[in-house]
Amino acid sequence: MYQEHFGLQAAPFSLTPNTGLYYGLPPHEEAMQVLRIALAGGEGFIKVTGEVGTGKTLLLRKMMAELAASHQVIYLPNPYLAADELRMALAHELGLTPEHGDLAVTDAIHRRLVELHRDGRPAVLLLDEAQALPDASLEAIRLFGNLETESSKLLQVVLFGQPELDGRLRSDDLRQLRQRITFSYRLRPLLRDETRAYLEYRLSASGYRGVPVFSAAAVRRLWRASRGIPRLINILAHKSLMLAYGQGERRVGTALVNAAIKDTEDASTTIPLHWWLMWAVLAGISLWLLRGAL
Structure with a gap:
């Protein structure tokens, strides 16, 4: 047109x-650097949150492309899965067709993750819209994150979600998962x-x-x-x-x-000053933490 x-x-x-139009803006580059450091360090769980439209899915696709040559990347596009559905989806993404039943599926996944680790292709699970996962499914992911060798995790998990995910993780029911998230980043505007x-x-x-x-x-x-x-x-x-x-x-x-x-319903004509001050403070804290990690 x-x-x-x-x-x-x-x-x-x-x-x-579109990763072809990716531009390394500070918040996105800081998030990518956190992800690279955490994955290289073998951390089990990493979390990236941000408001709707701040670029989480673009980061996920950028990370998928970056990891493709060295990792077994698993991407589940539909986050609203019951625990047993999530296990089967994970199995299928790993090229497995196990018999139904929690134990059989988990055992098959475990064996496949061990094979990948032995072949030098560590597995990384990328979950978009993680705030939509039921509690039972988040707990199932936590249990998969427990699978490990004597020296490293067999499955690393990156949760991408809206700020509601942070609120859910503050629940006592999910405290075990919360405690396993060693690196996190919140995207700012x-x-x-x-x-x-x-x-x-x-x-x-x-x-x-x-x-x-x-x-x-x-x-x-x-x-x-x-x-x-x-x-x-x-x-x-x-x-x-x-x-x-x-x-x-x-x-x-x-x-x-x-x-x-x-002509745009969600466009705002005024922005409270305290809103921008809040994001400026968060951006400063995130950069300080990132520098400390480096």
């Missing part, structure tokens, strides 16, 4: 997570300069050449309305470019962004 108008070879702001860099990178990676499409005022308006959430940034940027194309404009100003905001 507007791609030819702006000289683009691809859609820059698609909502589908993007800051204004990060939003500007994100917009410019996405356009450049999609083929745009020229002066910045979004004016400084437009970036500021878009950032505030999106609350720094990448998914909302994508939606507002996409709509703004559509409107610019419709009006024959080569640059996007605040008027076009305002029109895009009015």
